[in-house]
Amino acid sequence: MRGGGWRLAVFCFVLGFVLNLVGIVGHVVVSSFARRWFATPLPPDWTTAWYAYSWREFQLPQILTVTVVVAGSVTALALLLGFPAAWALARRDIRAKGALLLLYFLPLLIPQMTYGIPLATTLYRYHIGGTIVGVILANLVPMLPLAIFILLPFFEQISVNLEWAARVHGASRFQVFRRVVLPLAVPGLLTAGLLILVTTVANFELTFLLSGAGSQTLVVALYYAVFAAGMRPIYSVDAMAVIYMAIVLAILLVALRFVRPTQMVFRLDRG
């Protein structure tokens, strides 16, 4: 048998899956612009009023501020702590390298619900739970390892000879860092930064477990709105969902200029 039949079947399946995605996303978008929508292909009347409504009713200004603060802080901290670690792992003979990589890998492997509950318990005990700081600290647990694993292959590519050449030509260690290491590390930092940013904005479980009244991010607020469907018109919930989606997509679009889609998941070939 030739592969043609298989290819066609697979292509149809993929097409179906993509259509299902379009349906899922499309429904939310259409619904957010509907005055009323009830079992018809498209709503009879359109409006943008739900955006104003949800902006007010869901306290979006405050939630968006929290989201920006959380995502920004987590990204900055993850890069700040992850950069030296990834550099050291790529550059030096670390004796317990295997054990360290395993340590960094665990928070990525274990689902957040599993370690989120003990983590939340601990942070609430020290009265950090429920605050923005708590949300940031918790999100950093998976994002810091993520930063390290994204940066590592970038740094492994940079030849040590470049650093040595700079030293030989009279650069001090600091100058080597400023003039050689940092510029070469920029692509890696950019990639890691964007992926962490988009991941943090969309990261639900840990934020959900750690956030209190004033420290909800947009996904968590969206969760509560969907959970309490019926309290508010569904169109306003969908309007909030579209705002959330727009933010994620904007970052993702920038990120996809730097990474291939297959880089967005685990790399199996090193495992």
Place this chain on the structure above:
Amino acid sequence: MRTEAAAAAAPLAKVRPARRLEGAGPALLVPSALYVLVMFVYPFCYGVYLSLRPGKGEGGLSVANYLAFFLDPWQARTIWVTLSLAVPNTVLTVLLALTVAYVMRRGIWLERTITTLLVLPIALGTVLVAEGINGFYGPKGWLNQLLLMAGLPDPIRLTHNYTGVMIALFVQHFPFCFLMLLGYISGIDPALEHAARVLGARPWDVFRRVLWPLIAPGAAIAFALVFVMNFGVFPSAVLVGQPAGATRTIAIAAYQQAFEHYDMSMASAIAVIMGAGQLVGLIIVLLLRGRLAATGVATMGAGKR
């Protein structure tokens, strides 16, 4: 999205020549390692400890929480519920992802567009996908409208039940698994396939004798990862499922103990049980993988995509 983005799985056995430069190496690792220890390892250990001290912490260690969990049918059932979601979903996801990735291994029409679209559900996250599924697959959604037009007497219930959670998990994890396997399979040297063909292998022989043995180890890891994610399902089970009944998974049980009953000790015990379930799944798959994987080491190229 949780665990996406390039992350290396296990220890890299890459030996670098010793470099006796100014040795600030270990110092650079201290902050991050310390952070993971304090914020991940310590809470985990503390959780295990807490789970062994039921009530308000008086008295010694006891396994009363665990006994209570397993003896209470309402709680113990969550394991069964979680497994009945996680196992079929994982099998389905991995099988389909494997088939699609295998057929697409040498490229396909509109490939970049398709892979980019597939990143969407990973990036958008469970909550948004759940809301979209409630609408699109709901009784008044486009799908049911289409089915009614096609002549179905009543809309089918696809949300707020077991099916809804299955759909949500599949929409989330199929792209994840597919992209992972595509990266892996496209890294296998195409010359191996050509060599097998010239030696007389038909397409099916090529798969069974050459490519499957090389793919199996990666497929096993993908299976383990998807299973672990499925086993911890929470938001989809609440938003698209029936959190008080058919889809009350173990993660929901743990959450309720912690944030509705404020029994952190019991919540920790459930979290430990959940972790143990994931560990068992992981170990089973890795043991199977050991038997699947032939002794030889696959020579993988860089992976073209």
Place this chain on the structure above:
Amino acid sequence: MAEQIGSLHFRLTKRFGGKTVLDDFALEVRGREFVTFLGPSGCGKSTALNLLAGLIPPSAGEIWLDGTRIDGLPPERRGFGMVFQNYALFPHLTVFQNIAFGLELRGWPRAEIAGRVRQMLDLVQLPGFEDRYPGQLSGGQQQRVAIARALVIQPRLLLLDEPLSNLDAKLRLEMRTEIKRLHADLGLTCIYVTHDQAEALSLSDRVVVMREGRVMQAGTPAEIHDRPQNLFVADFMGYRNFFSLTVTGGDPDGTVVGRAGPLTLAGRGAAPLPPGAAGVAAVRPEDVAVTGEPPGPNVLRGRVRLTEYLGREYDLEVILDSGQTVKARVAQPVAVGSTVGLRLPAERVVILLSEDGGGGIP
């Protein structure tokens, strides 16, 4: 031992997108012949081989084997053997299993397979390596396993795609001899792809020089080496000195005489060249000799600009009064700056038709 073929002939065109990689590439290969495709990187050698093996479909053309058209057959039904550039040994199978692969697919009984595989391992001089994995073998050993794997099925035709390119210089020579020996001993029909002219000359019965998907010249190694028919082949085969000239006359025996500025050069014409035609005289550095003769036909004078010691000989770069440089390889050192006479032996000079634009003069 292998099933003999009478002849294979094909005519193939292959386009990738809009780019024509093979342009009506046609050839006839006879049984037991060793044919080499020789050409620079990217000229379509591998593509030609892959088309013959059936790994990619041709855009147009046909392949005939002993009167049967085979271009519709999938690769597994052509009964060819192929050795790949990077060997493509199955990493999850042992040496034994790799070699047995084709026999198993043909449903051979186990005992016979074992016997055949042993025999092949002896043939490629790897007895005792049955249980190793490819990752545990050196490059040369892997290559021999790849050859054994291709030979064990007694292919009607053996295709080899730069099988030696990954080896170091010494091993390359050894394996070259080995392939030559196998070809002779087993009476194989081989098509061999390489971009190394020495390899092509030493192995082949016939060499096909390719450029951008077209045959530039096909002939015995000696023909290709001594009588290139165009500038491209001459350049590729190591002719380094080129003199543009106008043909002034010639003999019926093929000798052509021409004038290149003040010089008169005689040589063998690659094609009939009428007086007045634009030609190019080409000669190898090895064929240029230092001489004390006064300047005259085929004798030039110039100043030595550079000498390079090669171990046994010296490479000279001599600059003529006209400003042109001539490269010569000589046995005795010559001082830089001194003036020397150079003789270009007429029987060693080839006079080619000048190709306007399509040059090839480096």
